[in-house]
Amino acid sequence: MERPLTGDQSLVKQINKSIVFTTIVGKGPISRAQISKNTGLNKATVSTMVAELIDEQMIYEIGSSQSSGGRKPVMLYFNSHAGYAVGVDLGVNYILGVLTDLSGNKMEEVHIPIEKREFNEVVESLKSVIQTLLIKAPESVYGVVGIGIGVPGIVDKEKKILFAPNLNWNNINLKEIIEKEYNIPTIIENEANSGAHGEQLYGAGKHISNLIYVSIGIGIGTGIIIDNKLYTGVSGISGEMGHITIEANGRKCSCGNRGCWELYASEQVILNDAKNSIHENSVLDFNGLVNEAFKGNPLILQLLNTLGENIGIGLTNIINTFNPEVIIIGNRISQFKNWISNPIEHILSERLLPYHKDKTEIRFSELGKHSCALGAASFAISGFLAEKKVSEQYK
Ligand SMILES: [Zn+2]
Structure with missing residues (x-):
């Protein structure tokens, strides 16, 4: 008969199990002996934890066949198809949803434009994207384990x-609405925080402990990662760098301030400026702008140069404040990389002390338009693993 564990023993067991699981996820395929060697846990403990994890179908084993060199060790693999996650990037003018496995690999994708920004219509569109992805999820042990949604706004703890502001939403409990509809744990996070998390796990921020992700779309938001942790501030709402003032008496902003960075350096600015400076009858949307840039339209190239300089001005404030190892420019503006990266670099060289300039690298998002949706899905996965008590990595 096993004696019931005391509180301390149960905590130790949980920690050991989480160490074994994290090792298999990170270093698998790996044998029991290698886990023991890597972690310093004794072989009996490793075997017990592995048995439990196999029982829960979180991992599986392959091997044990005879080979000419003797018996091959049994190798353990993370069962990344034990469940799936939905990640959604709720943009101001689009919704992008992905279905991922538990390793964050994208299996399916749905993209729809948002034409009307009324709350009920946006929520209906959001539900249709989620529903489509849920139907596409393959059969699995745990089913869809969570839904993560990155939103363009201030999200509290x-x-x-x-x-x-760009959707005109106030005090919305979207988590409750979605959980009620699907009965699946749902995580709402600011889109820039989701993007920062996604890029650090899977993209341009891999192995970087101190980074700032700058999401430039219709507005500008930043996700701040300090010492590998997302910094969210006392109420969870840090990172509103789009509203730092770069023109003391500048344009009036919907946040109440004047001269906010996002009024000079976002997708909205270039859409407006392009409308004003190109012949009246042409209506340019974002993709139209990208096409014009590729065609070398001198007016658009001029606008992109100014945009790059304005982005650079905001970045000097960020670099002076955080001294980050890497700044990742993400969201749709990263499609203009070819035309904005030189003006950005010029401004940084002109305006920063060399100590700051030399240590910070400017990169563009590797996940491109998927960084927010993949980051949101990874929050959902981390939430599930924390709930199953096999990981503490929920950030
Ligand atoms: Zn503002």
Whole structure:
């Protein structure tokens, strides 16, 4: 008969199990003996934890066949298809949803434009994207384990959307709405925080402990990772760098301030400026702008040069404040990389002390338009693993 564990023993067991699981996820395929060697846990403990994890179908084993060199060790693999996650990037003018396995590999993708920004219509569109992805999820042990949604607004520690100025939303409990509809744990996070998390796990920020992800779309948001942890501030709403002032008496912003960075350096600015400076009858959307840039339209190239310089001005403030190892420019503006990276570099060289300039590298998003959706999915996965008590990596 096993004696019931005391509180301390149960905690130790949980920690050991999480160490074994994390080792298999990170270093698998790996044998029991290698896990023991890597972690310093004794072989009996490793075997017990492995048996439990196999029982839960979180891992599986392959091997044990005879070979000419003797018996091959049994290797352990993370069962990344034990469940799936949905990640959604709720943009101001589009919704992008992905279905991923538990390793964050993208299996399916749905993209729809948002034409009307009324709350009910956006929520209906959001539900249709989620529904489509849920139907596409293959059969699995745990099914869809979570839904993560990155939103263009201020999200507090309780994951309530306090304010999404570009959608005109105030005090919205989207988590409750989605959980009620699907009965699946749902995580709401600011889109820039999701993007930062996604890029650090799977993209341009891999193995970087101190980075700032700058999401430039219709507005500008930043996700701040310090010492491998997302920094969210006392109420969870840090990173509103789009509203730092770069023109003391500049344009009036919906946030109440004047001269905010995002009024000079976002997708919205270039869309407006292009509308004003190109012959009246042509209506340019974002993709139209990208096409014009590729064609070498001198007016658009001029606008992109100014945009790059304005982006650079905001970045000098970020670099002076955080001294980050890497800044990752993400969201749709990264499609203009070819035309904005030189003006950005010029401004940084002109305006920063060399100590700052030399140590910070400017990169563009590797996940491109998927960074927010993949990051949101990874929050959902981390939430599930924490719930199953096999990982503490939920950040
Ligand atoms: Zn503002």
